[in-house]
Amino acid sequence: MKLYTFDIAPNPRRVALFMQYKGITLDTQQIDLGKLEQFSDSYKAINPDCSVPALALDSGDCLVDVVAICSYLEGVYPDKPLLGADNLERAQVLGWMHRLYLSGFMAVADMLRNQGDMFKDRALPGPDKVEQIPALVSRGRDRLAGFFRQMNSICETRDYLVGDSLTQADIDLLVVCEFAAWVKETVPESCAALLAHMARVRAALPAS
Ligand SMILES: N[C@@H](CCC(=O)N[C@@H](CS)C(=O)NCC(=O)O)C(=O)O
Structure with a gap:
């Protein structure tokens, strides 16, 4: 899987801190919002919403909301749970x-x-x-x-x-x-x- 993100932006930061706490490292690509890279054809093909973060899965699916990304990653990396104990x-x-x-x-x-x-x-x-x-x-x-x-x-x-x-x-x-x-x-x-x-x-x- 691959994470598309832009470290300084707040929604990507929510995912970055989630990963930091749990010790997760992923293949990552920065999409520079300052340079409007979110509107490039290549990124639109990954996330038509033109926003970050986006988590592209090996299945070909792509998760484009922090809630969905955290929920998915919690399932894959259950140690140090961040979405509650029950x-x-x-x-x-x-x-x-x-x-x-x-x-x-x-x-x-x-x-x-x-x-x-x-x-x-x-x-x-x-x-x-x-x-x-x-x-x-x-x-x-x-x-x-x-x-x-x-x-x-x-x-x-x-x-x-x-x-x-x-x-x-x-x-x-x-x-x-x-x-x-x-x-x-x-x-x-x-x-x-x-x-x-x-x-x-x-x-x-x-x-x-
Ligand atoms: N649905 C997304 C929203 C993410 C979002 O709004 N991301 C901002 C950065 S914090 C973005 O990509 N903005 C693109 C823009 O300003 O064009 C989520 O909940 O993760």
Whole structure:
């Protein structure tokens, strides 16, 4: 199998940290989003969604969503589980990954992509033109502030989002909080429990 990725981008980073924690190494190719390589004919043939990450399997199938890639890799590399210890925890981790993507990643992405020339006509990833809506920048900022507050309240009640050890939900929360720096936002000092959670996750990850 082969992983197509772009290390500095947030969704690829979710997979990179998953692999780093579990000690997985894969044949990997960087698709440079800065050079718009995701729109090349050769990459479109691999992932018509023109996004990274993508995991091309030896069967000829290709997985193009972080949730699907992590789920597949967890099956192949079950040691040091990151998707929960049992069926219920797995459902909870997948639920969190979905929720963090919708309410956290999308809030930052709305701020990032609905202003400036770099994302002109690319307000959403994908092969189709999508016009920017400048009002989504301030809405994204408000959503992100609410997201930080809500996640802080949750982190006040537990060390890890699911169960009593690290899961991909915790890694995703760290990545989205760090992604906020792309729009010059940071977790505020008032969100002490969320900041402590970030430190806990960083400490649990092996050095890259
Ligand atoms: N469905 C994908 C979304 C991945 C995604 O949005 N990736 C971004 C990088 S973080 C991308 O490839 N963007 C391409 C672009 O901006 O044109 C997933 O959940 O993994």
